[in-house]
Amino acid sequence: MPDNNIDAFLAQHEEDLVTLVRDMVAINSQIPPHGDEREIVAFLQDTLARLGLADDLTVLGPTEDRPSLIARIRGTGGGKNLMFNGHTDTKPVGEARDQWNSEPLAATILDGKIVGLGTTDMKAAIAAMIYAAYALKETGVPLSGDLVIGMIADEEAGAQLGAKFVAPHVIGVDAILIGEPSGWDHDWQGIHLVSRGVCGFRIVVTGTQMHSSLSDRMPSVNASLKLAELMTRIGTELNLPFTPHPLGQIGPTLNTGVMISGGTFFGVVPGRAEFACDLRTVPGQTKDEVAAGIEAWLDACRAADPDLQVEYSFEPGLDWIPWSELDAEHPLVAATQAAAADVLGKAPPLAVFPGGTDAPWYSQIGIPTLPSFGPGVLTCAHGPNEFVSIESINQAARMYARIAADFCR
Numbered sequence: 001m002p003d004n005n006i007d008a009f010l011a012q013h014e015e016d017l018v019t020l021v022r023d024m025v026a027i028n029s030q031i032p033p034h035g036d037e038r039e040i041v042a043f044l045q046d047t048l049a050r051l052g053l054a055d056d057l058t059v060l061g062p063t064e065d066r067p068s069l070i071a072r073i074r075g076t077g078g079g080k081n082l083m084f085n086g087h088t089d090t091k092p093v094g095e096a097r098d099q100w101n102s103e104p105l106a107a108t109i110l111d112g113k114i115v116g117l118g119t120t121d122m123k124a125a126i127a128a129m130i131y132a133a134y135a136l137k138e139t140g141v142p143l144s145g146d147l148v149i150g151m152i153a154d155e156e157a158g159a160q161l162g163a164k165f166v167a168p169h170v171i172g173v174d175a176i177l178i179g180e181p182s183g184w185d186h187d188w189q190g191i192h193l194v195s196r197g198v199c200g201f202r203i204v205v206t207g208t209q210m211h212s213s214l215s216d217r218m219p220s221v222n223a224s225l226k227l228a229e230l231m232t233r234i235g236t237e238l239n240l241p242f243t244p245h246p247l248g249q250i251g252p253t254l255n256t257g258v259m260i261s262g263g264t265f266f267g268v269v270p271g272r273a274e275f276a277c278d279l280r281t282v283p284g285q286t287k288d289e290v291a292a293g294i295e296a297w298l299d300a301c302r303a304a305d306p307d308l309q310v311e312y313s314f315e316p317g318l319d320w321i322p323w324s325e326l327d328a329e330h331p332l333v334a335a336t337q338a339a340a341a342d343v344l345g346k347a348p349p350l351a352v353f354p355g356g357t358d359a360p361w362y363s364q365i366g367i368p369t370l371p372s373f374g375p376g377v378l379t380c381a382h383g384p385n386e387f388v389s390i391e392s393i394n395q396a397a398r399m400y401a402r403i404a405a406d407f408c409r
Helices: 002-012 014-025 038-050 094-099 119-139 163-169 223-237 287-304 331-344 359-363 390-407
Strands: 057-060 068-073 082-087 108-110 113-115 147-152 175-178 191-195 197-206 253-262 272-281 309-314 350-353 387-389
Touching (some): 002 014, 002 119, 014 113, 014 119, 014 390, 038 119, 057 163, 068 119, 068 163, 113 119, 119 147, 163 359, 175 331, 175 359, 175 390, 191 331, 197 223, 197 287, 223 272, 223 287, 331 390, 387 390
Parallel strands (some): 082 175, 191 350
Antiparallel strands (some): 057 068, 113 387, 197 309, 253 272
16 A cells, blocks of 8 residues: 555654754744744755755745745646645744743754744644655655645745745645644644634824923823723724634634833833734635724724824734635545544544634635644744644654645546
């Protein structure tokens, strides 16, 4: 059986797969200004060449310092073409560095897990995709269609320089599977057919900048205090209509104050303060509807407080990353369910991914895209001690190989 040959091959290369994950984690590909994707793309080019998967490589990007890498493994012809997609960048280590129990870029192995920045989000998935393709090639599994691996920049900063740029250049691909981590409590909790969108906006309050010793003698407006009032109210008062999604009745999520700034220094009444909001949208919502909701809420706030001077603005590049949805009847869904049932014993339920992914940039130009099916748990991403289980990486490689063999027949 071809699946048995694939599993035997991957079992022989488990240590190599783990080593690839660790080598990728050791490369700093944090979003600028903390790092960039040049070194990891060069490393992946060398890796693909070493594994005999470099016959058709393309490096592309809007600038040389933000490259994406596309590898195409040609089939014999006449079949459907599948693309595996993963992003090579990571969030910054950030202010939680002292909470890490190990060096974030060292990829430490502990209790059957690889701990390090970008392990679950999502360098392990890229490594599993590469070894799935390697296993198919080395075991002689015939693919009629092409298997494409997209190793994409800039997902963590909004994808303007990554998937949004790359998508129009993705030619002759019938479907895409993105290997974002598909668990939150444990591995493989869902086959995510929907990814929520992202809408970033800022609320800016203007006050009276003046000498603070005079605040009891002269009229003044403390912008920071006005801001605090708005921050405590927006979560319950902002009205953004939506239709709950049938896959779990999921709605939008508003994260208030993901960034806050204001004030000048001691001795100064704050004359300006702002907070940023991260809104995760669901299918059916539009940017115009969100704008109308924010404007209506702010108008009500101004009417209730004549001293309030407040405006809002959408965040450039993160103003509207669309949601994405794949039809449950698409052949890629069936191939994924079959592979999961074979490897895991039971296919995870169809579900909604809580975050955003690269999916909308492909689906908007007509390429059906499965937003999330990958190793790891989203819970530990973007925070200290990010990890991925070694078992889930091996399972991912086995399932990806099966999915490609099935879909590209």
